[in-house]
Amino acid sequence: MEFPALHQKVNDAPLVYFDHAATAQKPRxxxxxxxxxxxxxxxxxxxxxxxxxxxxxxxxxxxxxxxxxxxxxxxxxxxxxxxxxxxxxxxxxxxxxxxxxxxxxxxxxxxxxxxxxxxxxxxxxxxxxxxxxxxxxxxxxxxxxxxxxxxxxxxxxxxxxxxxxxxxxxxxxxxxxxxxxxxxxxxxxxxxxxxxxxxxxxxxxxxxxxxxxxxxxxxxxxxxxxxxxxxxxxxxxxxxxxxxxxxxxxxxxxxxxxxxxxxxxxxxxxxxxxxxxxxxxxxxxSIGWSNIERRESELLQYALLKLGSIPQIRFIGQPNNRAGVISFVVDGVHPYDLGTLLDEQGIALRTGHHCAQPLMHHFGISGTCRVSLALYNTLEEIDQLEKALIRALRLMGKVQAQ
Ligand SMILES: Cc1ncc(COP(=O)(O)O)c(C=O)c1O
Structure with missing residues (x-):
């Protein structure tokens, strides 16, 4: 239990924490x-x-x-x-x-x-x-x-x-x-x-x-x-x-x-x-910078691929040189509503203006959903995020029920 707070259930689902950029979880x-x-x-x-x-x-x-x-x-x-x-x-x-x-x-x-x-x-x-x-x-x-x-x-x-x-x-x-x-x-x-x-x-x-x-x-x-x-x-x-x-x-x-x-x-x-x-x-x-950088880069590439495969998702900002932070919106959906539906599935990500209101104004939006990644995240958690997002979009009528 290196990160005790990560070992818990939220809304009956294992917690997946993608809000590292707001504050990181603490190791034992x-x-x-x-x-x-x-x-x-x-x-x-x-x-x-x-x-x-x-x-x-x-x-x-x-x-x-x-x-x-x-x-x-x-x-x-x-x-x-x-x-x-x-x-x-x-x-x-x-x-x-x-x-x-x-x-x-x-x-x-x-x-x-x-x-x-x-x-x-x-x-x-x-x-x-x-x-x-x-x-x-x-x-x-x-x-x-x-x-x-x-x-x-x-x-x-x-x-x-x-x-x-x-x-x-x-x-x-x-x-x-x-x-x-x-x-x-x-x-x-x-x-x-x-x-x-x-x-x-x-x-x-x-x-x-x-x-x-x-x-x-x-x-x-x-x-x-x-x-x-x-x-x-x-x-x-x-x-x-x-x-x-x-x-x-x-x-x-x-x-x-x-x-x-x-x-x-x-x-x-x-x-x-x-x-x-x-x-x-x-x-x-003790983990070492090269391990941290390698792991976070792998997570980032995978998350970009997975989120990018959901057609309803529009990335906000596509910088060529980017750290493990991904902001996105779904047109016609308030980020807060999407964040709530993800929370119901145990997934913590941030919604809102991220203390950068002028930047949000530049993009003509009031806020985004933001996934931020850290070394304690896994590829499986990103798969869970993808599934939870599709489920949330289906609930909101943005994806055809199959
Ligand atoms: C880029 C950046 N600057 C400054 C801050 C403010 O940090 P703190 O609230 O710890 O003072 C944050 C926090 O989110 C940040 O991300």
Missing amino acids: KVIDAMTRYYEFDNANVHRGVHHLSQRATRAYEEARMKTVRFIGAEDPSEVIFTSGTTASINLVAQSWGSAHLQAGDEVLVTGLEHHANLVPWQMICTRTGAHLKIVPVNDLGEVSTESVAQMLHSKTRIFAFSWISNALGTINPAHEWVRLAHEKGITTLIDAAQVVAHQPIDVHNLGVDFLCFSAHKMMGPTGVGVLYGKKSILETLEPVVGGGDMIDEVTYEKSTWADLPYRLEAGTPNIAGVIGLSAAIDFLE
């Missing part, structure tokens, strides 16, 4: 690591001389070192623990944005963004008078590098983009886009929320200035994530949250800040969550 090792912390080591970090506090602090800082290695960072001060991708992007938008954006400047994002990489930029643009610019998406659900190159210009201060789209699965050429932006002296941020569980990340090789991800998308716990930033840039950031743990000295008149990374981690952190993140890294590495 992650659950055990967090339980062990609460059962034996529970104490606050960085504050106590007592044994438990030292053990908790050691586990917390070891997790940071592991994360540094996991993403190819150079120094523990480059890894800030946050509550997730959303918090990481907001931190950059608020702190870096307040210092670097002024009226007339431009912030560039793509038309593929999750709201987490859109709304924080809207907020800081409203405050500073900067303009938010969007690189358009084509009908395949791709953003062309030519368009990116054209829209990166002297007014652009930061280019923030998702490496993999959660809504369509499009994989963007992150290395090339970072290089193009840096050639023009533009700061870069990568939303890697959909990347961490699926392929290795090497921030050094990417050269990116900021990179954000959430533990729960990589089989770790909810409520914890990472902001990676180049040390030279993080050192210039003013904290946006003040309180315990982030200070050097406090008087009633003023306070001075602790060194990185603590300066940007005010308050008691999500200690159990960070320990769970560390266990999730161990889990992914």
Whole structure:
């Protein structure tokens, strides 16, 4: 029972979980690591001389070192623990944005963004008078590098983009886009929320200035994530949250800040969550990236074949370079209704706008059904999905009863 939650029945059918992109199921090792912390080591970090506090602090800082290695960072001060991708992007938008954006400047994002990489930029643009610019998406659900190159210009201060789209699965050429932006002296941020569980990340090789991800998308716990930033840039950031743990000295008149990374981690952190993140890294590495990539690619090709063989299904986005995410609609059927009929057969997939409303508007729809795949899925589950879909379509009168 490596993934305990997967071993259950839903509506009298064995659960088939295709909602990995929203949140991944957790392996036993992650659950055990967090339980062990609460059962034996529970104490606050960085504050106590007592044994438990030292053990908790050691586990917390070891997790940071592991994360540094996991993403190819150079120094523990480059890894800030946050509550997730959303918090990481907001931190950059608020702190870096307040210092670097002024009226007339431009912030560039793509038309593929999750709201987490859109709304924080809207907020800081409203405050500073900067303009938010969007690189358009084509009908395949791709953003062309030519368009990116054209829209990166002297007014652009930061280019923030998702490496993999959660809504369509499009994989963007992150290395090339970072290089193009840096050639023009533009700061870069990568939303890697959909990347961490699926392929290795090497921030050094990417050269990116900021990179954000959430533990729960990589089989770790909810409520914890990472902001990676180049040390030279993080050192210039003013904290946006003040309180315990982030200070050097406090008087009633003023306070001075602790060194990185603590300066940007005010308050008691999500200690159990960070320990769970560390266990999730161990889990992914124990399987190995080549195994993960091979398995997910096999699942994706099979799912595209099976879903593509159902004539009523219309794919939304057909990117040439795609991760294990497939969005589709059936014309005349609300995604929610289809999702409910699949749930009745034990199949969990996501329906709705996937926190990408502007992208849905681009395709002239309010939402899609989304299948997202992970290494714990099987080819048999995809066969079950195909059967369940045909059954649901028959119930809705979209397929002739035989
Ligand atoms: C591409 C992308 N960015 C950002 C987020 C936000 O992540 P979180 O809700 O963990 O902060 C998600 C979550 O679905 C996502 O898929």
